[in-house]
Amino acid sequence: MMLRIMSVEFLKLRRKLVWLLVLLGPLGVVALQAVNFGLRYDYLTKQYADDLWGGLIDNVSMLMLPTLFIGLTILASMTAGIDHQMNTWKQTLALPVNRASIFAGKFAVTAILLLCSSTLLVPFTLLLGFLLDFGFEELPLADLAMTVYYPFLAIMPFIALQVWLSVAMHNQALPLTVGIIGMIAGMFASQFPDWMPWKWPSLINDRDMPLYSVGAGLTLGLIVMLLGMCQFVRKDVR
Amino acid sequence: MTTNKETILETSGLTKKLGGKPVVKDVNLRIGRGDIYGFLGPNGAGKTTTIRMLLGLAKPTRGSIRIFGKDISKDRLAILRSVGSLVEYPSYYGHLNAIENLEAVRRLLTVPKNRIDEVLSVVRLTKDAKRPVKGYSLGMKQRLGIATALLGNPELLVLDEPTNGLDPAGILEIRELIKSLPKSHGVTILISSHLLSEIEQMATRVGIIAKGSLIYEDRIEKLRERSQGHIHLGVSEPEEAWKLLSASGVKASLVEGKLTVAEKNNAAIAAIVARLVGERHQVYRVEEEKVSLESIFLDMTGVEGSL
Ligand SMILES: Nc1ncnc2c1ncn2[C@@H]1O[C@H](COP(=O)(O)OP(=O)(O)OP(=O)(O)O)[C@@H](O)[C@H]1O
Ligand SMILES: [Mg+2]
Numbered sequence: 001m002m003l004r005i006m007s008v009e010f011l012k013l014r015r016k017l018v019w020l021l022v023l024l025g026p027l028g029v030v031a032l033q034a035v036n037f038g039l040r041y042d043y044l045t046k047q048y049a050d051d052l053w054g055g056l057i058d059n060v061s062m063l064m065l066p067t068l069f070i071g072l073t074i075l076a077s078m079t080a081g082i083d084h085q086m087n088t089w090k091q092t093l094a095l096p097v098n099r100a101s102i103f104a105g106k107f108a109v110t111a112i113l114l115l116c117s118s119t120l121l122v123p124f125t126l127l128l129g130f131l132l133d134f135g136f137e138e139l140p141l142a143d144l145a146m147t148v149y150y151p152f153l154a155i156m157p158f159i160a161l162q163v164w165l166s167v168a169m170h171n172q173a174l175p176l177t178v179g180i181i182g183m184i185a186g187m188f189a190s191q192f193p194d195w196m197p198w199k200w201p202s203l204i205n206d207r208d209m210p211l212y213s214v215g216a217g218l219t220l221g222l223i224v225m226l227l228g229m230c231q232f233v234r235k236d237v238r
Numbered sequence: 239m240t241t242n243k244e245t246i247l248e249t250s251g252l253t254k255k256l257g258g259k260p261v262v263k264d265v266n267l268r269i270g271r272g273d274i275y276g277f278l279g280p281n282g283a284g285k286t287t288t289i290r291m292l293l294g295l296a297k298p299t300r301g302s303i304r305i306f307g308k309d310i311s312k313d314r315l316a317i318l319r320s321v322g323s324l325v326e327y328p329s330y331y332g333h334l335n336a337i338e339n340l341e342a343v344r345r346l347l348t349v350p351k352n353r354i355d356e357v358l359s360v361v362r363l364t365k366d367a368k369r370p371v372k373g374y375s376l377g378m379k380q381r382l383g384i385a386t387a388l389l390g391n392p393e394l395l396v397l398d399e400p401t402n403g404l405d406p407a408g409i410l411e412i413r414e415l416i417k418s419l420p421k422s423h424g425v426t427i428l429i430s431s432h433l434l435s436e437i438e439q440m441a442t443r444v445g446i447i448a449k450g451s452l453i454y455e456d457r458i459e460k461l462r463e464r465s466q467g468h469i470h471l472g473v474s475e476p477e478e479a480w481k482l483l484s485a486s487g488v489k490a491s492l493v494e495g496k497l498t499v500a501e502k503n504n505a506a507i508a509a510i511v512a513r514l515v516g517e518r519h520q521v522y523r524v525e526e527e528k529v530s531l532e533s534i535f536l537d538m539t540g541v542e543g544s545l
Contacts, residue, residue, distance in 0.1 A: 092291075092346070093295055096315045211437040
């Protein structure tokens, strides 16, 4: 059932600009870093002389976090918006499908789109590294994968929250506002205490254990997803 | 005849409160197999609210719904597998074409792919099937909505105002389509409308809802009988004539000098006229006054002028 629901979700995204958005996010991050490193090549290469790739990855990651926050907000709003637009909820929910699966489907689609976007960051960053002549000898694949996928996992509560809000509300103004506030909060997150979920995607915590942030994110993400699902299963459809 | 038909849908005490006030009150519907059930009521009567509950889209505040003998609150998915629906206005994905729209529903119904071509040809959209639906006329969207409802070979078809916003030709076309379905596919149909005239030519049974309460439910013929007219007699001395007729056992009434008889068949009217003429009354006129179904409907629902 889940697979069929997912295939329908992707069918509905045809000819929407979602895929362009998925591409644009990581492209924008790397392009800005290309400008950054291009303009300050001598300065930055001197600063990161003993770990050129590490320096690039740190800079990419810095821009990636706000992009993740805003990206998931827009993706959640777009995937829910397809069904708000002509109120196709009533058609879908009068079909013999489990309501919980429909909600899980919206969540999964949003997460997968964001995952694609995050994944694209890997080849784009490598390409930029090559162009900046950082060498092929020690490809920082493990480092890069961690930089990309750990925050993706730690940001789950926000994916779940935005999917919930966007699905529950016909008017997307509030969900978008909440998402933008989340992005801004995320930018100051390094100063937050460890228990604040906005801090988790940065993987910074007092114990210096990125996996703690990932674990917390996955747990709260699951909880928020289930809460949203419960509400969706109960509510009357207009 | 209808009473011994298998019951397809039955509600008892169905009630829904919205914003604190009841918009559907204690509704008991009964629909038999093969019925085309016209669900009538003026704007805001509670038709859509009732239909939403029948489809499991909204939960009743009180009361129960049984479809195919199963309770909707327990066997929702099993019931919905055999129900096709179109609620209020058609739902569609505007950026997709008709085939893609139907495919999005087909994958969740798991019916064979060729059903898409079949339903498209039933509603005559085959030619336009590859155009984005947002460019369709209202009538075409409505037909796509009906095609979607038919996709899963439903046993029960629930159509909420399917002719809303259509021109007379479009209404006629949809009516013909709907009338043909029970014959060709053995489908039972619940169709709502706020216009009796739109329903009376296809419905076999009607239920009338007003201000949330079901105020009438019976075969359409029963409603038609009510619309049969009265015969007015224009005579020289109404008072005398009335006495004469009453004395000889004819049910007649005299209101403001207007003589009316309840008899309707030709022989009885002829006998009455002969009787009057035989007693030297002058008969000026024999007129039939028909009550339109619409005015009966308006009387019942207590609404001045339906939109
Ligand atoms: N969410 C809501 N909160 C409060 N009242 C509501 C709500 N939704 C509908 N109503 C009221 O319920 C009543 C019934 O509405 P419904 O849509 O079922 O009528 P209807 O018979 O389908 O009318 P129409 O012919 O206009 O489609 C209306 O008076 C409407 O104002
Ligand atoms: Mg309605």
